[in-house]
Amino acid sequence: MIYLIAGARPNFMKVAPLIKELKLQDIDYKLIHTGQHYDYNMSKIFFKDLGMPEPDIHLDVGSHSHAVQTAKIMIEFEKIILQEKPSAIIVVGDVNSTIACALVAKKLFIPIIHVEAGLRSFDQRMPEEINRILTDGLSDLLFTTEKTAEINLKKEGIDSKKIFFVGNVMIDSLIENIEKTKNLQYYKKFDLKESDYALMTIHRASNVDNKEMLEKIIDIFVHIQKKIKLFFPMHPRTKKNLEKFNLIDQLKKENIIFSEPLGYLEFLDLMNHSRFILTDSGGIQEEASFLKIPVLTLRENTERPITIEQGTNTLVGNDFDKINFLVDDILTNQYKKGKNIEKWDGDASKRIVKIIKEKIFNKS
Numbered sequence: 363m364i365y366l367i368a369g370a371r372p373n374f375m376k377v378a379p380l381i382k383e384l385k386l387q388d389i390d391y392k393l394i395h396t397g398q399h400y401d402y403n404m405s406k407i408f409f410k411d412l413g414m415p416e417p418d419i420h421l422d423v424g425s426h427s428h429a430v431q432t433a434k435i436m437i438e439f440e441k442i443i444l445q446e447k448p449s450a451i452i453v454v455g456d457v458n459s460t461i462a463c464a465l466v467a468k469k470l471f472i473p474i475i476h477v478e479a480g481l482r483s484f485d486q487r488m489p490e491e492i493n494r495i496l497t498d499g500l501s502d503l504l505f506t507t508e509k510t511a512e513i514n515l516k517k518e519g520i521d522s523k524k525i526f527f528v529g530n531v532m533i534d535s536l537i538e539n540i541e542k543t544k545n546l547q548y549y550k551k552f553d554l555k556e557s558d559y560a561l562m563t564i565h566r567a568s569n570v571d572n573k574e575m576l577e578k579i580i581d582i583f584v585h586i587q588k589k590i591k592l593f594f595p596m597h598p599r600t601k602k603n604l605e606k607f608n609l610i611d612q613l614k615k616e617n618i619i620f621s622e623p624l625g626y627l628e629f630l631d632l633m634n635h636s637r638f639i640l641t642d643s644g645g646i647q648e649e650a651s652f653l654k655i656p657v658l659t660l661r662e663n664t665e666r667p668i669t670i671e672q673g674t675n676t677l678v679g680n681d682f683d684k685i686n687f688l689v690d691d692i693l694t695n696q697y698k699k700g701k702n703i704e705k706w707d708g709d710a711s712k713r714i715v716k717i718i719k720e721k722i723f724n725k726s
C-alpha cells in the first residue's frame with residue numbers, strides 16, 4: 363500500500379496521472395487530501411475535471427498561518443499513518459502539505475518518494491523553497507523534471523542513486539486532457555477571441571501580500587490592457603488583499619475581465635488560446651512552455667530554469683520597461699518561440715511507477 367498526498371490546487375494535476383498509472387501497474391494506493399485548499403474551485407473541480415476518484419481520507423485542515431497549517435497536517439496525518447503503516451508515501455511539489463507529511467513519515471521510518479524534486483529558486487524568502495529543500499533532504503526516491511534539479515540535489519549531498527530524471531507529471535496531465543478542451547472552447551464563454559487576449563494570474567505572497575508591490579503590479583496590468591484585453595481569474599489570496607488594500611477599483615477597466623479561480627480544463631483552454639500569459643505561478647511557466655505560449659513571469663527568480671533556456675518563459679520581476687518591451691515583441695511576433703523539452707512527453711508517471719515497483723516492492 364502506498365499513500366499519495368495531495369492538498370493544494372497545484373497538487374491535483376500532478377497526482378492524477380500517478381493514480382492512473384498505479385492502478386495500471388497494480389499497486390494499491392490510498393489518496394490522502396490534507397484539506398489545505400478546500401473551496402470548490404480550488405479543489406473539488408479538479409477531481410471532476412481530471413476524472414479523479416474521491417480521496418480515501420480527508421484531513422480537513424484548512425487555512426492557517428504556516429506553522430499552524432503545517433502542524434495541523436502533521437497531527438492529523440500521523441493519526442492515519444499509525445493505523446496502517448504504508449510501504450511508502452508519495453508527495454508532490456512544494457506546498458506545506460508536502461513537507462508536513464514527509465516529516466511525519468520519515469520519523470516513522472516510512473520511505474518518502476518526492477515527485478518534482480530538486481527545483482531551487484535559491485530564494486529562502488519563498489516558503490516553497492524551504493519546503494523543497496527539506497522534503498528533498500528527507501526523501502528516499504527523488505524524481506526530477508529537468509537536469510538542473512539533479513545538479514542541485516548532488517550539491518546538497520544527496521546520493522545520486524536515489525535521483526531519477528523522469529520528466530514532468532504535470533505535462534502528463536496536460537497531454538491527457540488537452541483534447542477534451544478542444545471541443546469545449548471555454549474561452550468563447552468569456553467572449554474572448556483566439557490570440558486576442560492575455561491571461562494573467564498572481565497569487566504569490568511576495569507579490570500580493572505587500573501593498574506597494576501589489577500597486578506596482580496593478581499599474582503594469584492597467585498599462586498592458588491598453589494594448590490587449592486581459593483575462594484575470596483571481597486567486598482567493600489575491601482577492602482578499604485587493605479588497606484589504608482598497609485596490610480593486612483601480613483594476614476595473616473595460617479591457618480587464620475578472621473571474622473566480624477556474625477549473626483545470628477551463629484554464630488549460632484559456633492558456634492554449636491566449637496570445638501570452640503574465641503570471642507568478644511555478645507550474646504555469648512549465649505548461650505555457652509546453653504549449654509554446656509566451657509567458658512573462660512576474661518574479662525575480664525561477665526554480666524552473668529550463669522554461670527560460672528552452673521554453674517560452676522570461677523573468678520580468680516588476681520591471682515596467684522590460685514588460686512593455688517584451689509585450690511589444692510578442693504582439694509583433696518577435697518573441698522567442700521555445701523548443702520541445704526533454705522527457706516532457708506524457709510518460710513521466712509511467713517511468714515513476716515502474717521505478718517505485720522495483721525499488722519499493724522489488725518487482726519488475
Ligand code: UD1
Nearest residue numbers: 370371372398399400401404425457458459489490598599
Ligand atoms: C499555496 C502554496 C503555493 C501554491 C498555491 C497555489 C504553500 C506554502 N503555498 O499557496 O505554493 O502556489 O497554494 O494556489 O503551500 N484560500 C481560500 N480557499 C481555499 C484555499 C485558500 O479562500 O480553498 C485563501 C485563504 O484565505 C488562505 C489563502 O487563500 O489563507 C492562502 O491559502 P494557502 O493555502 O495558505 O496558500 P496559497 O497562497 O494558496
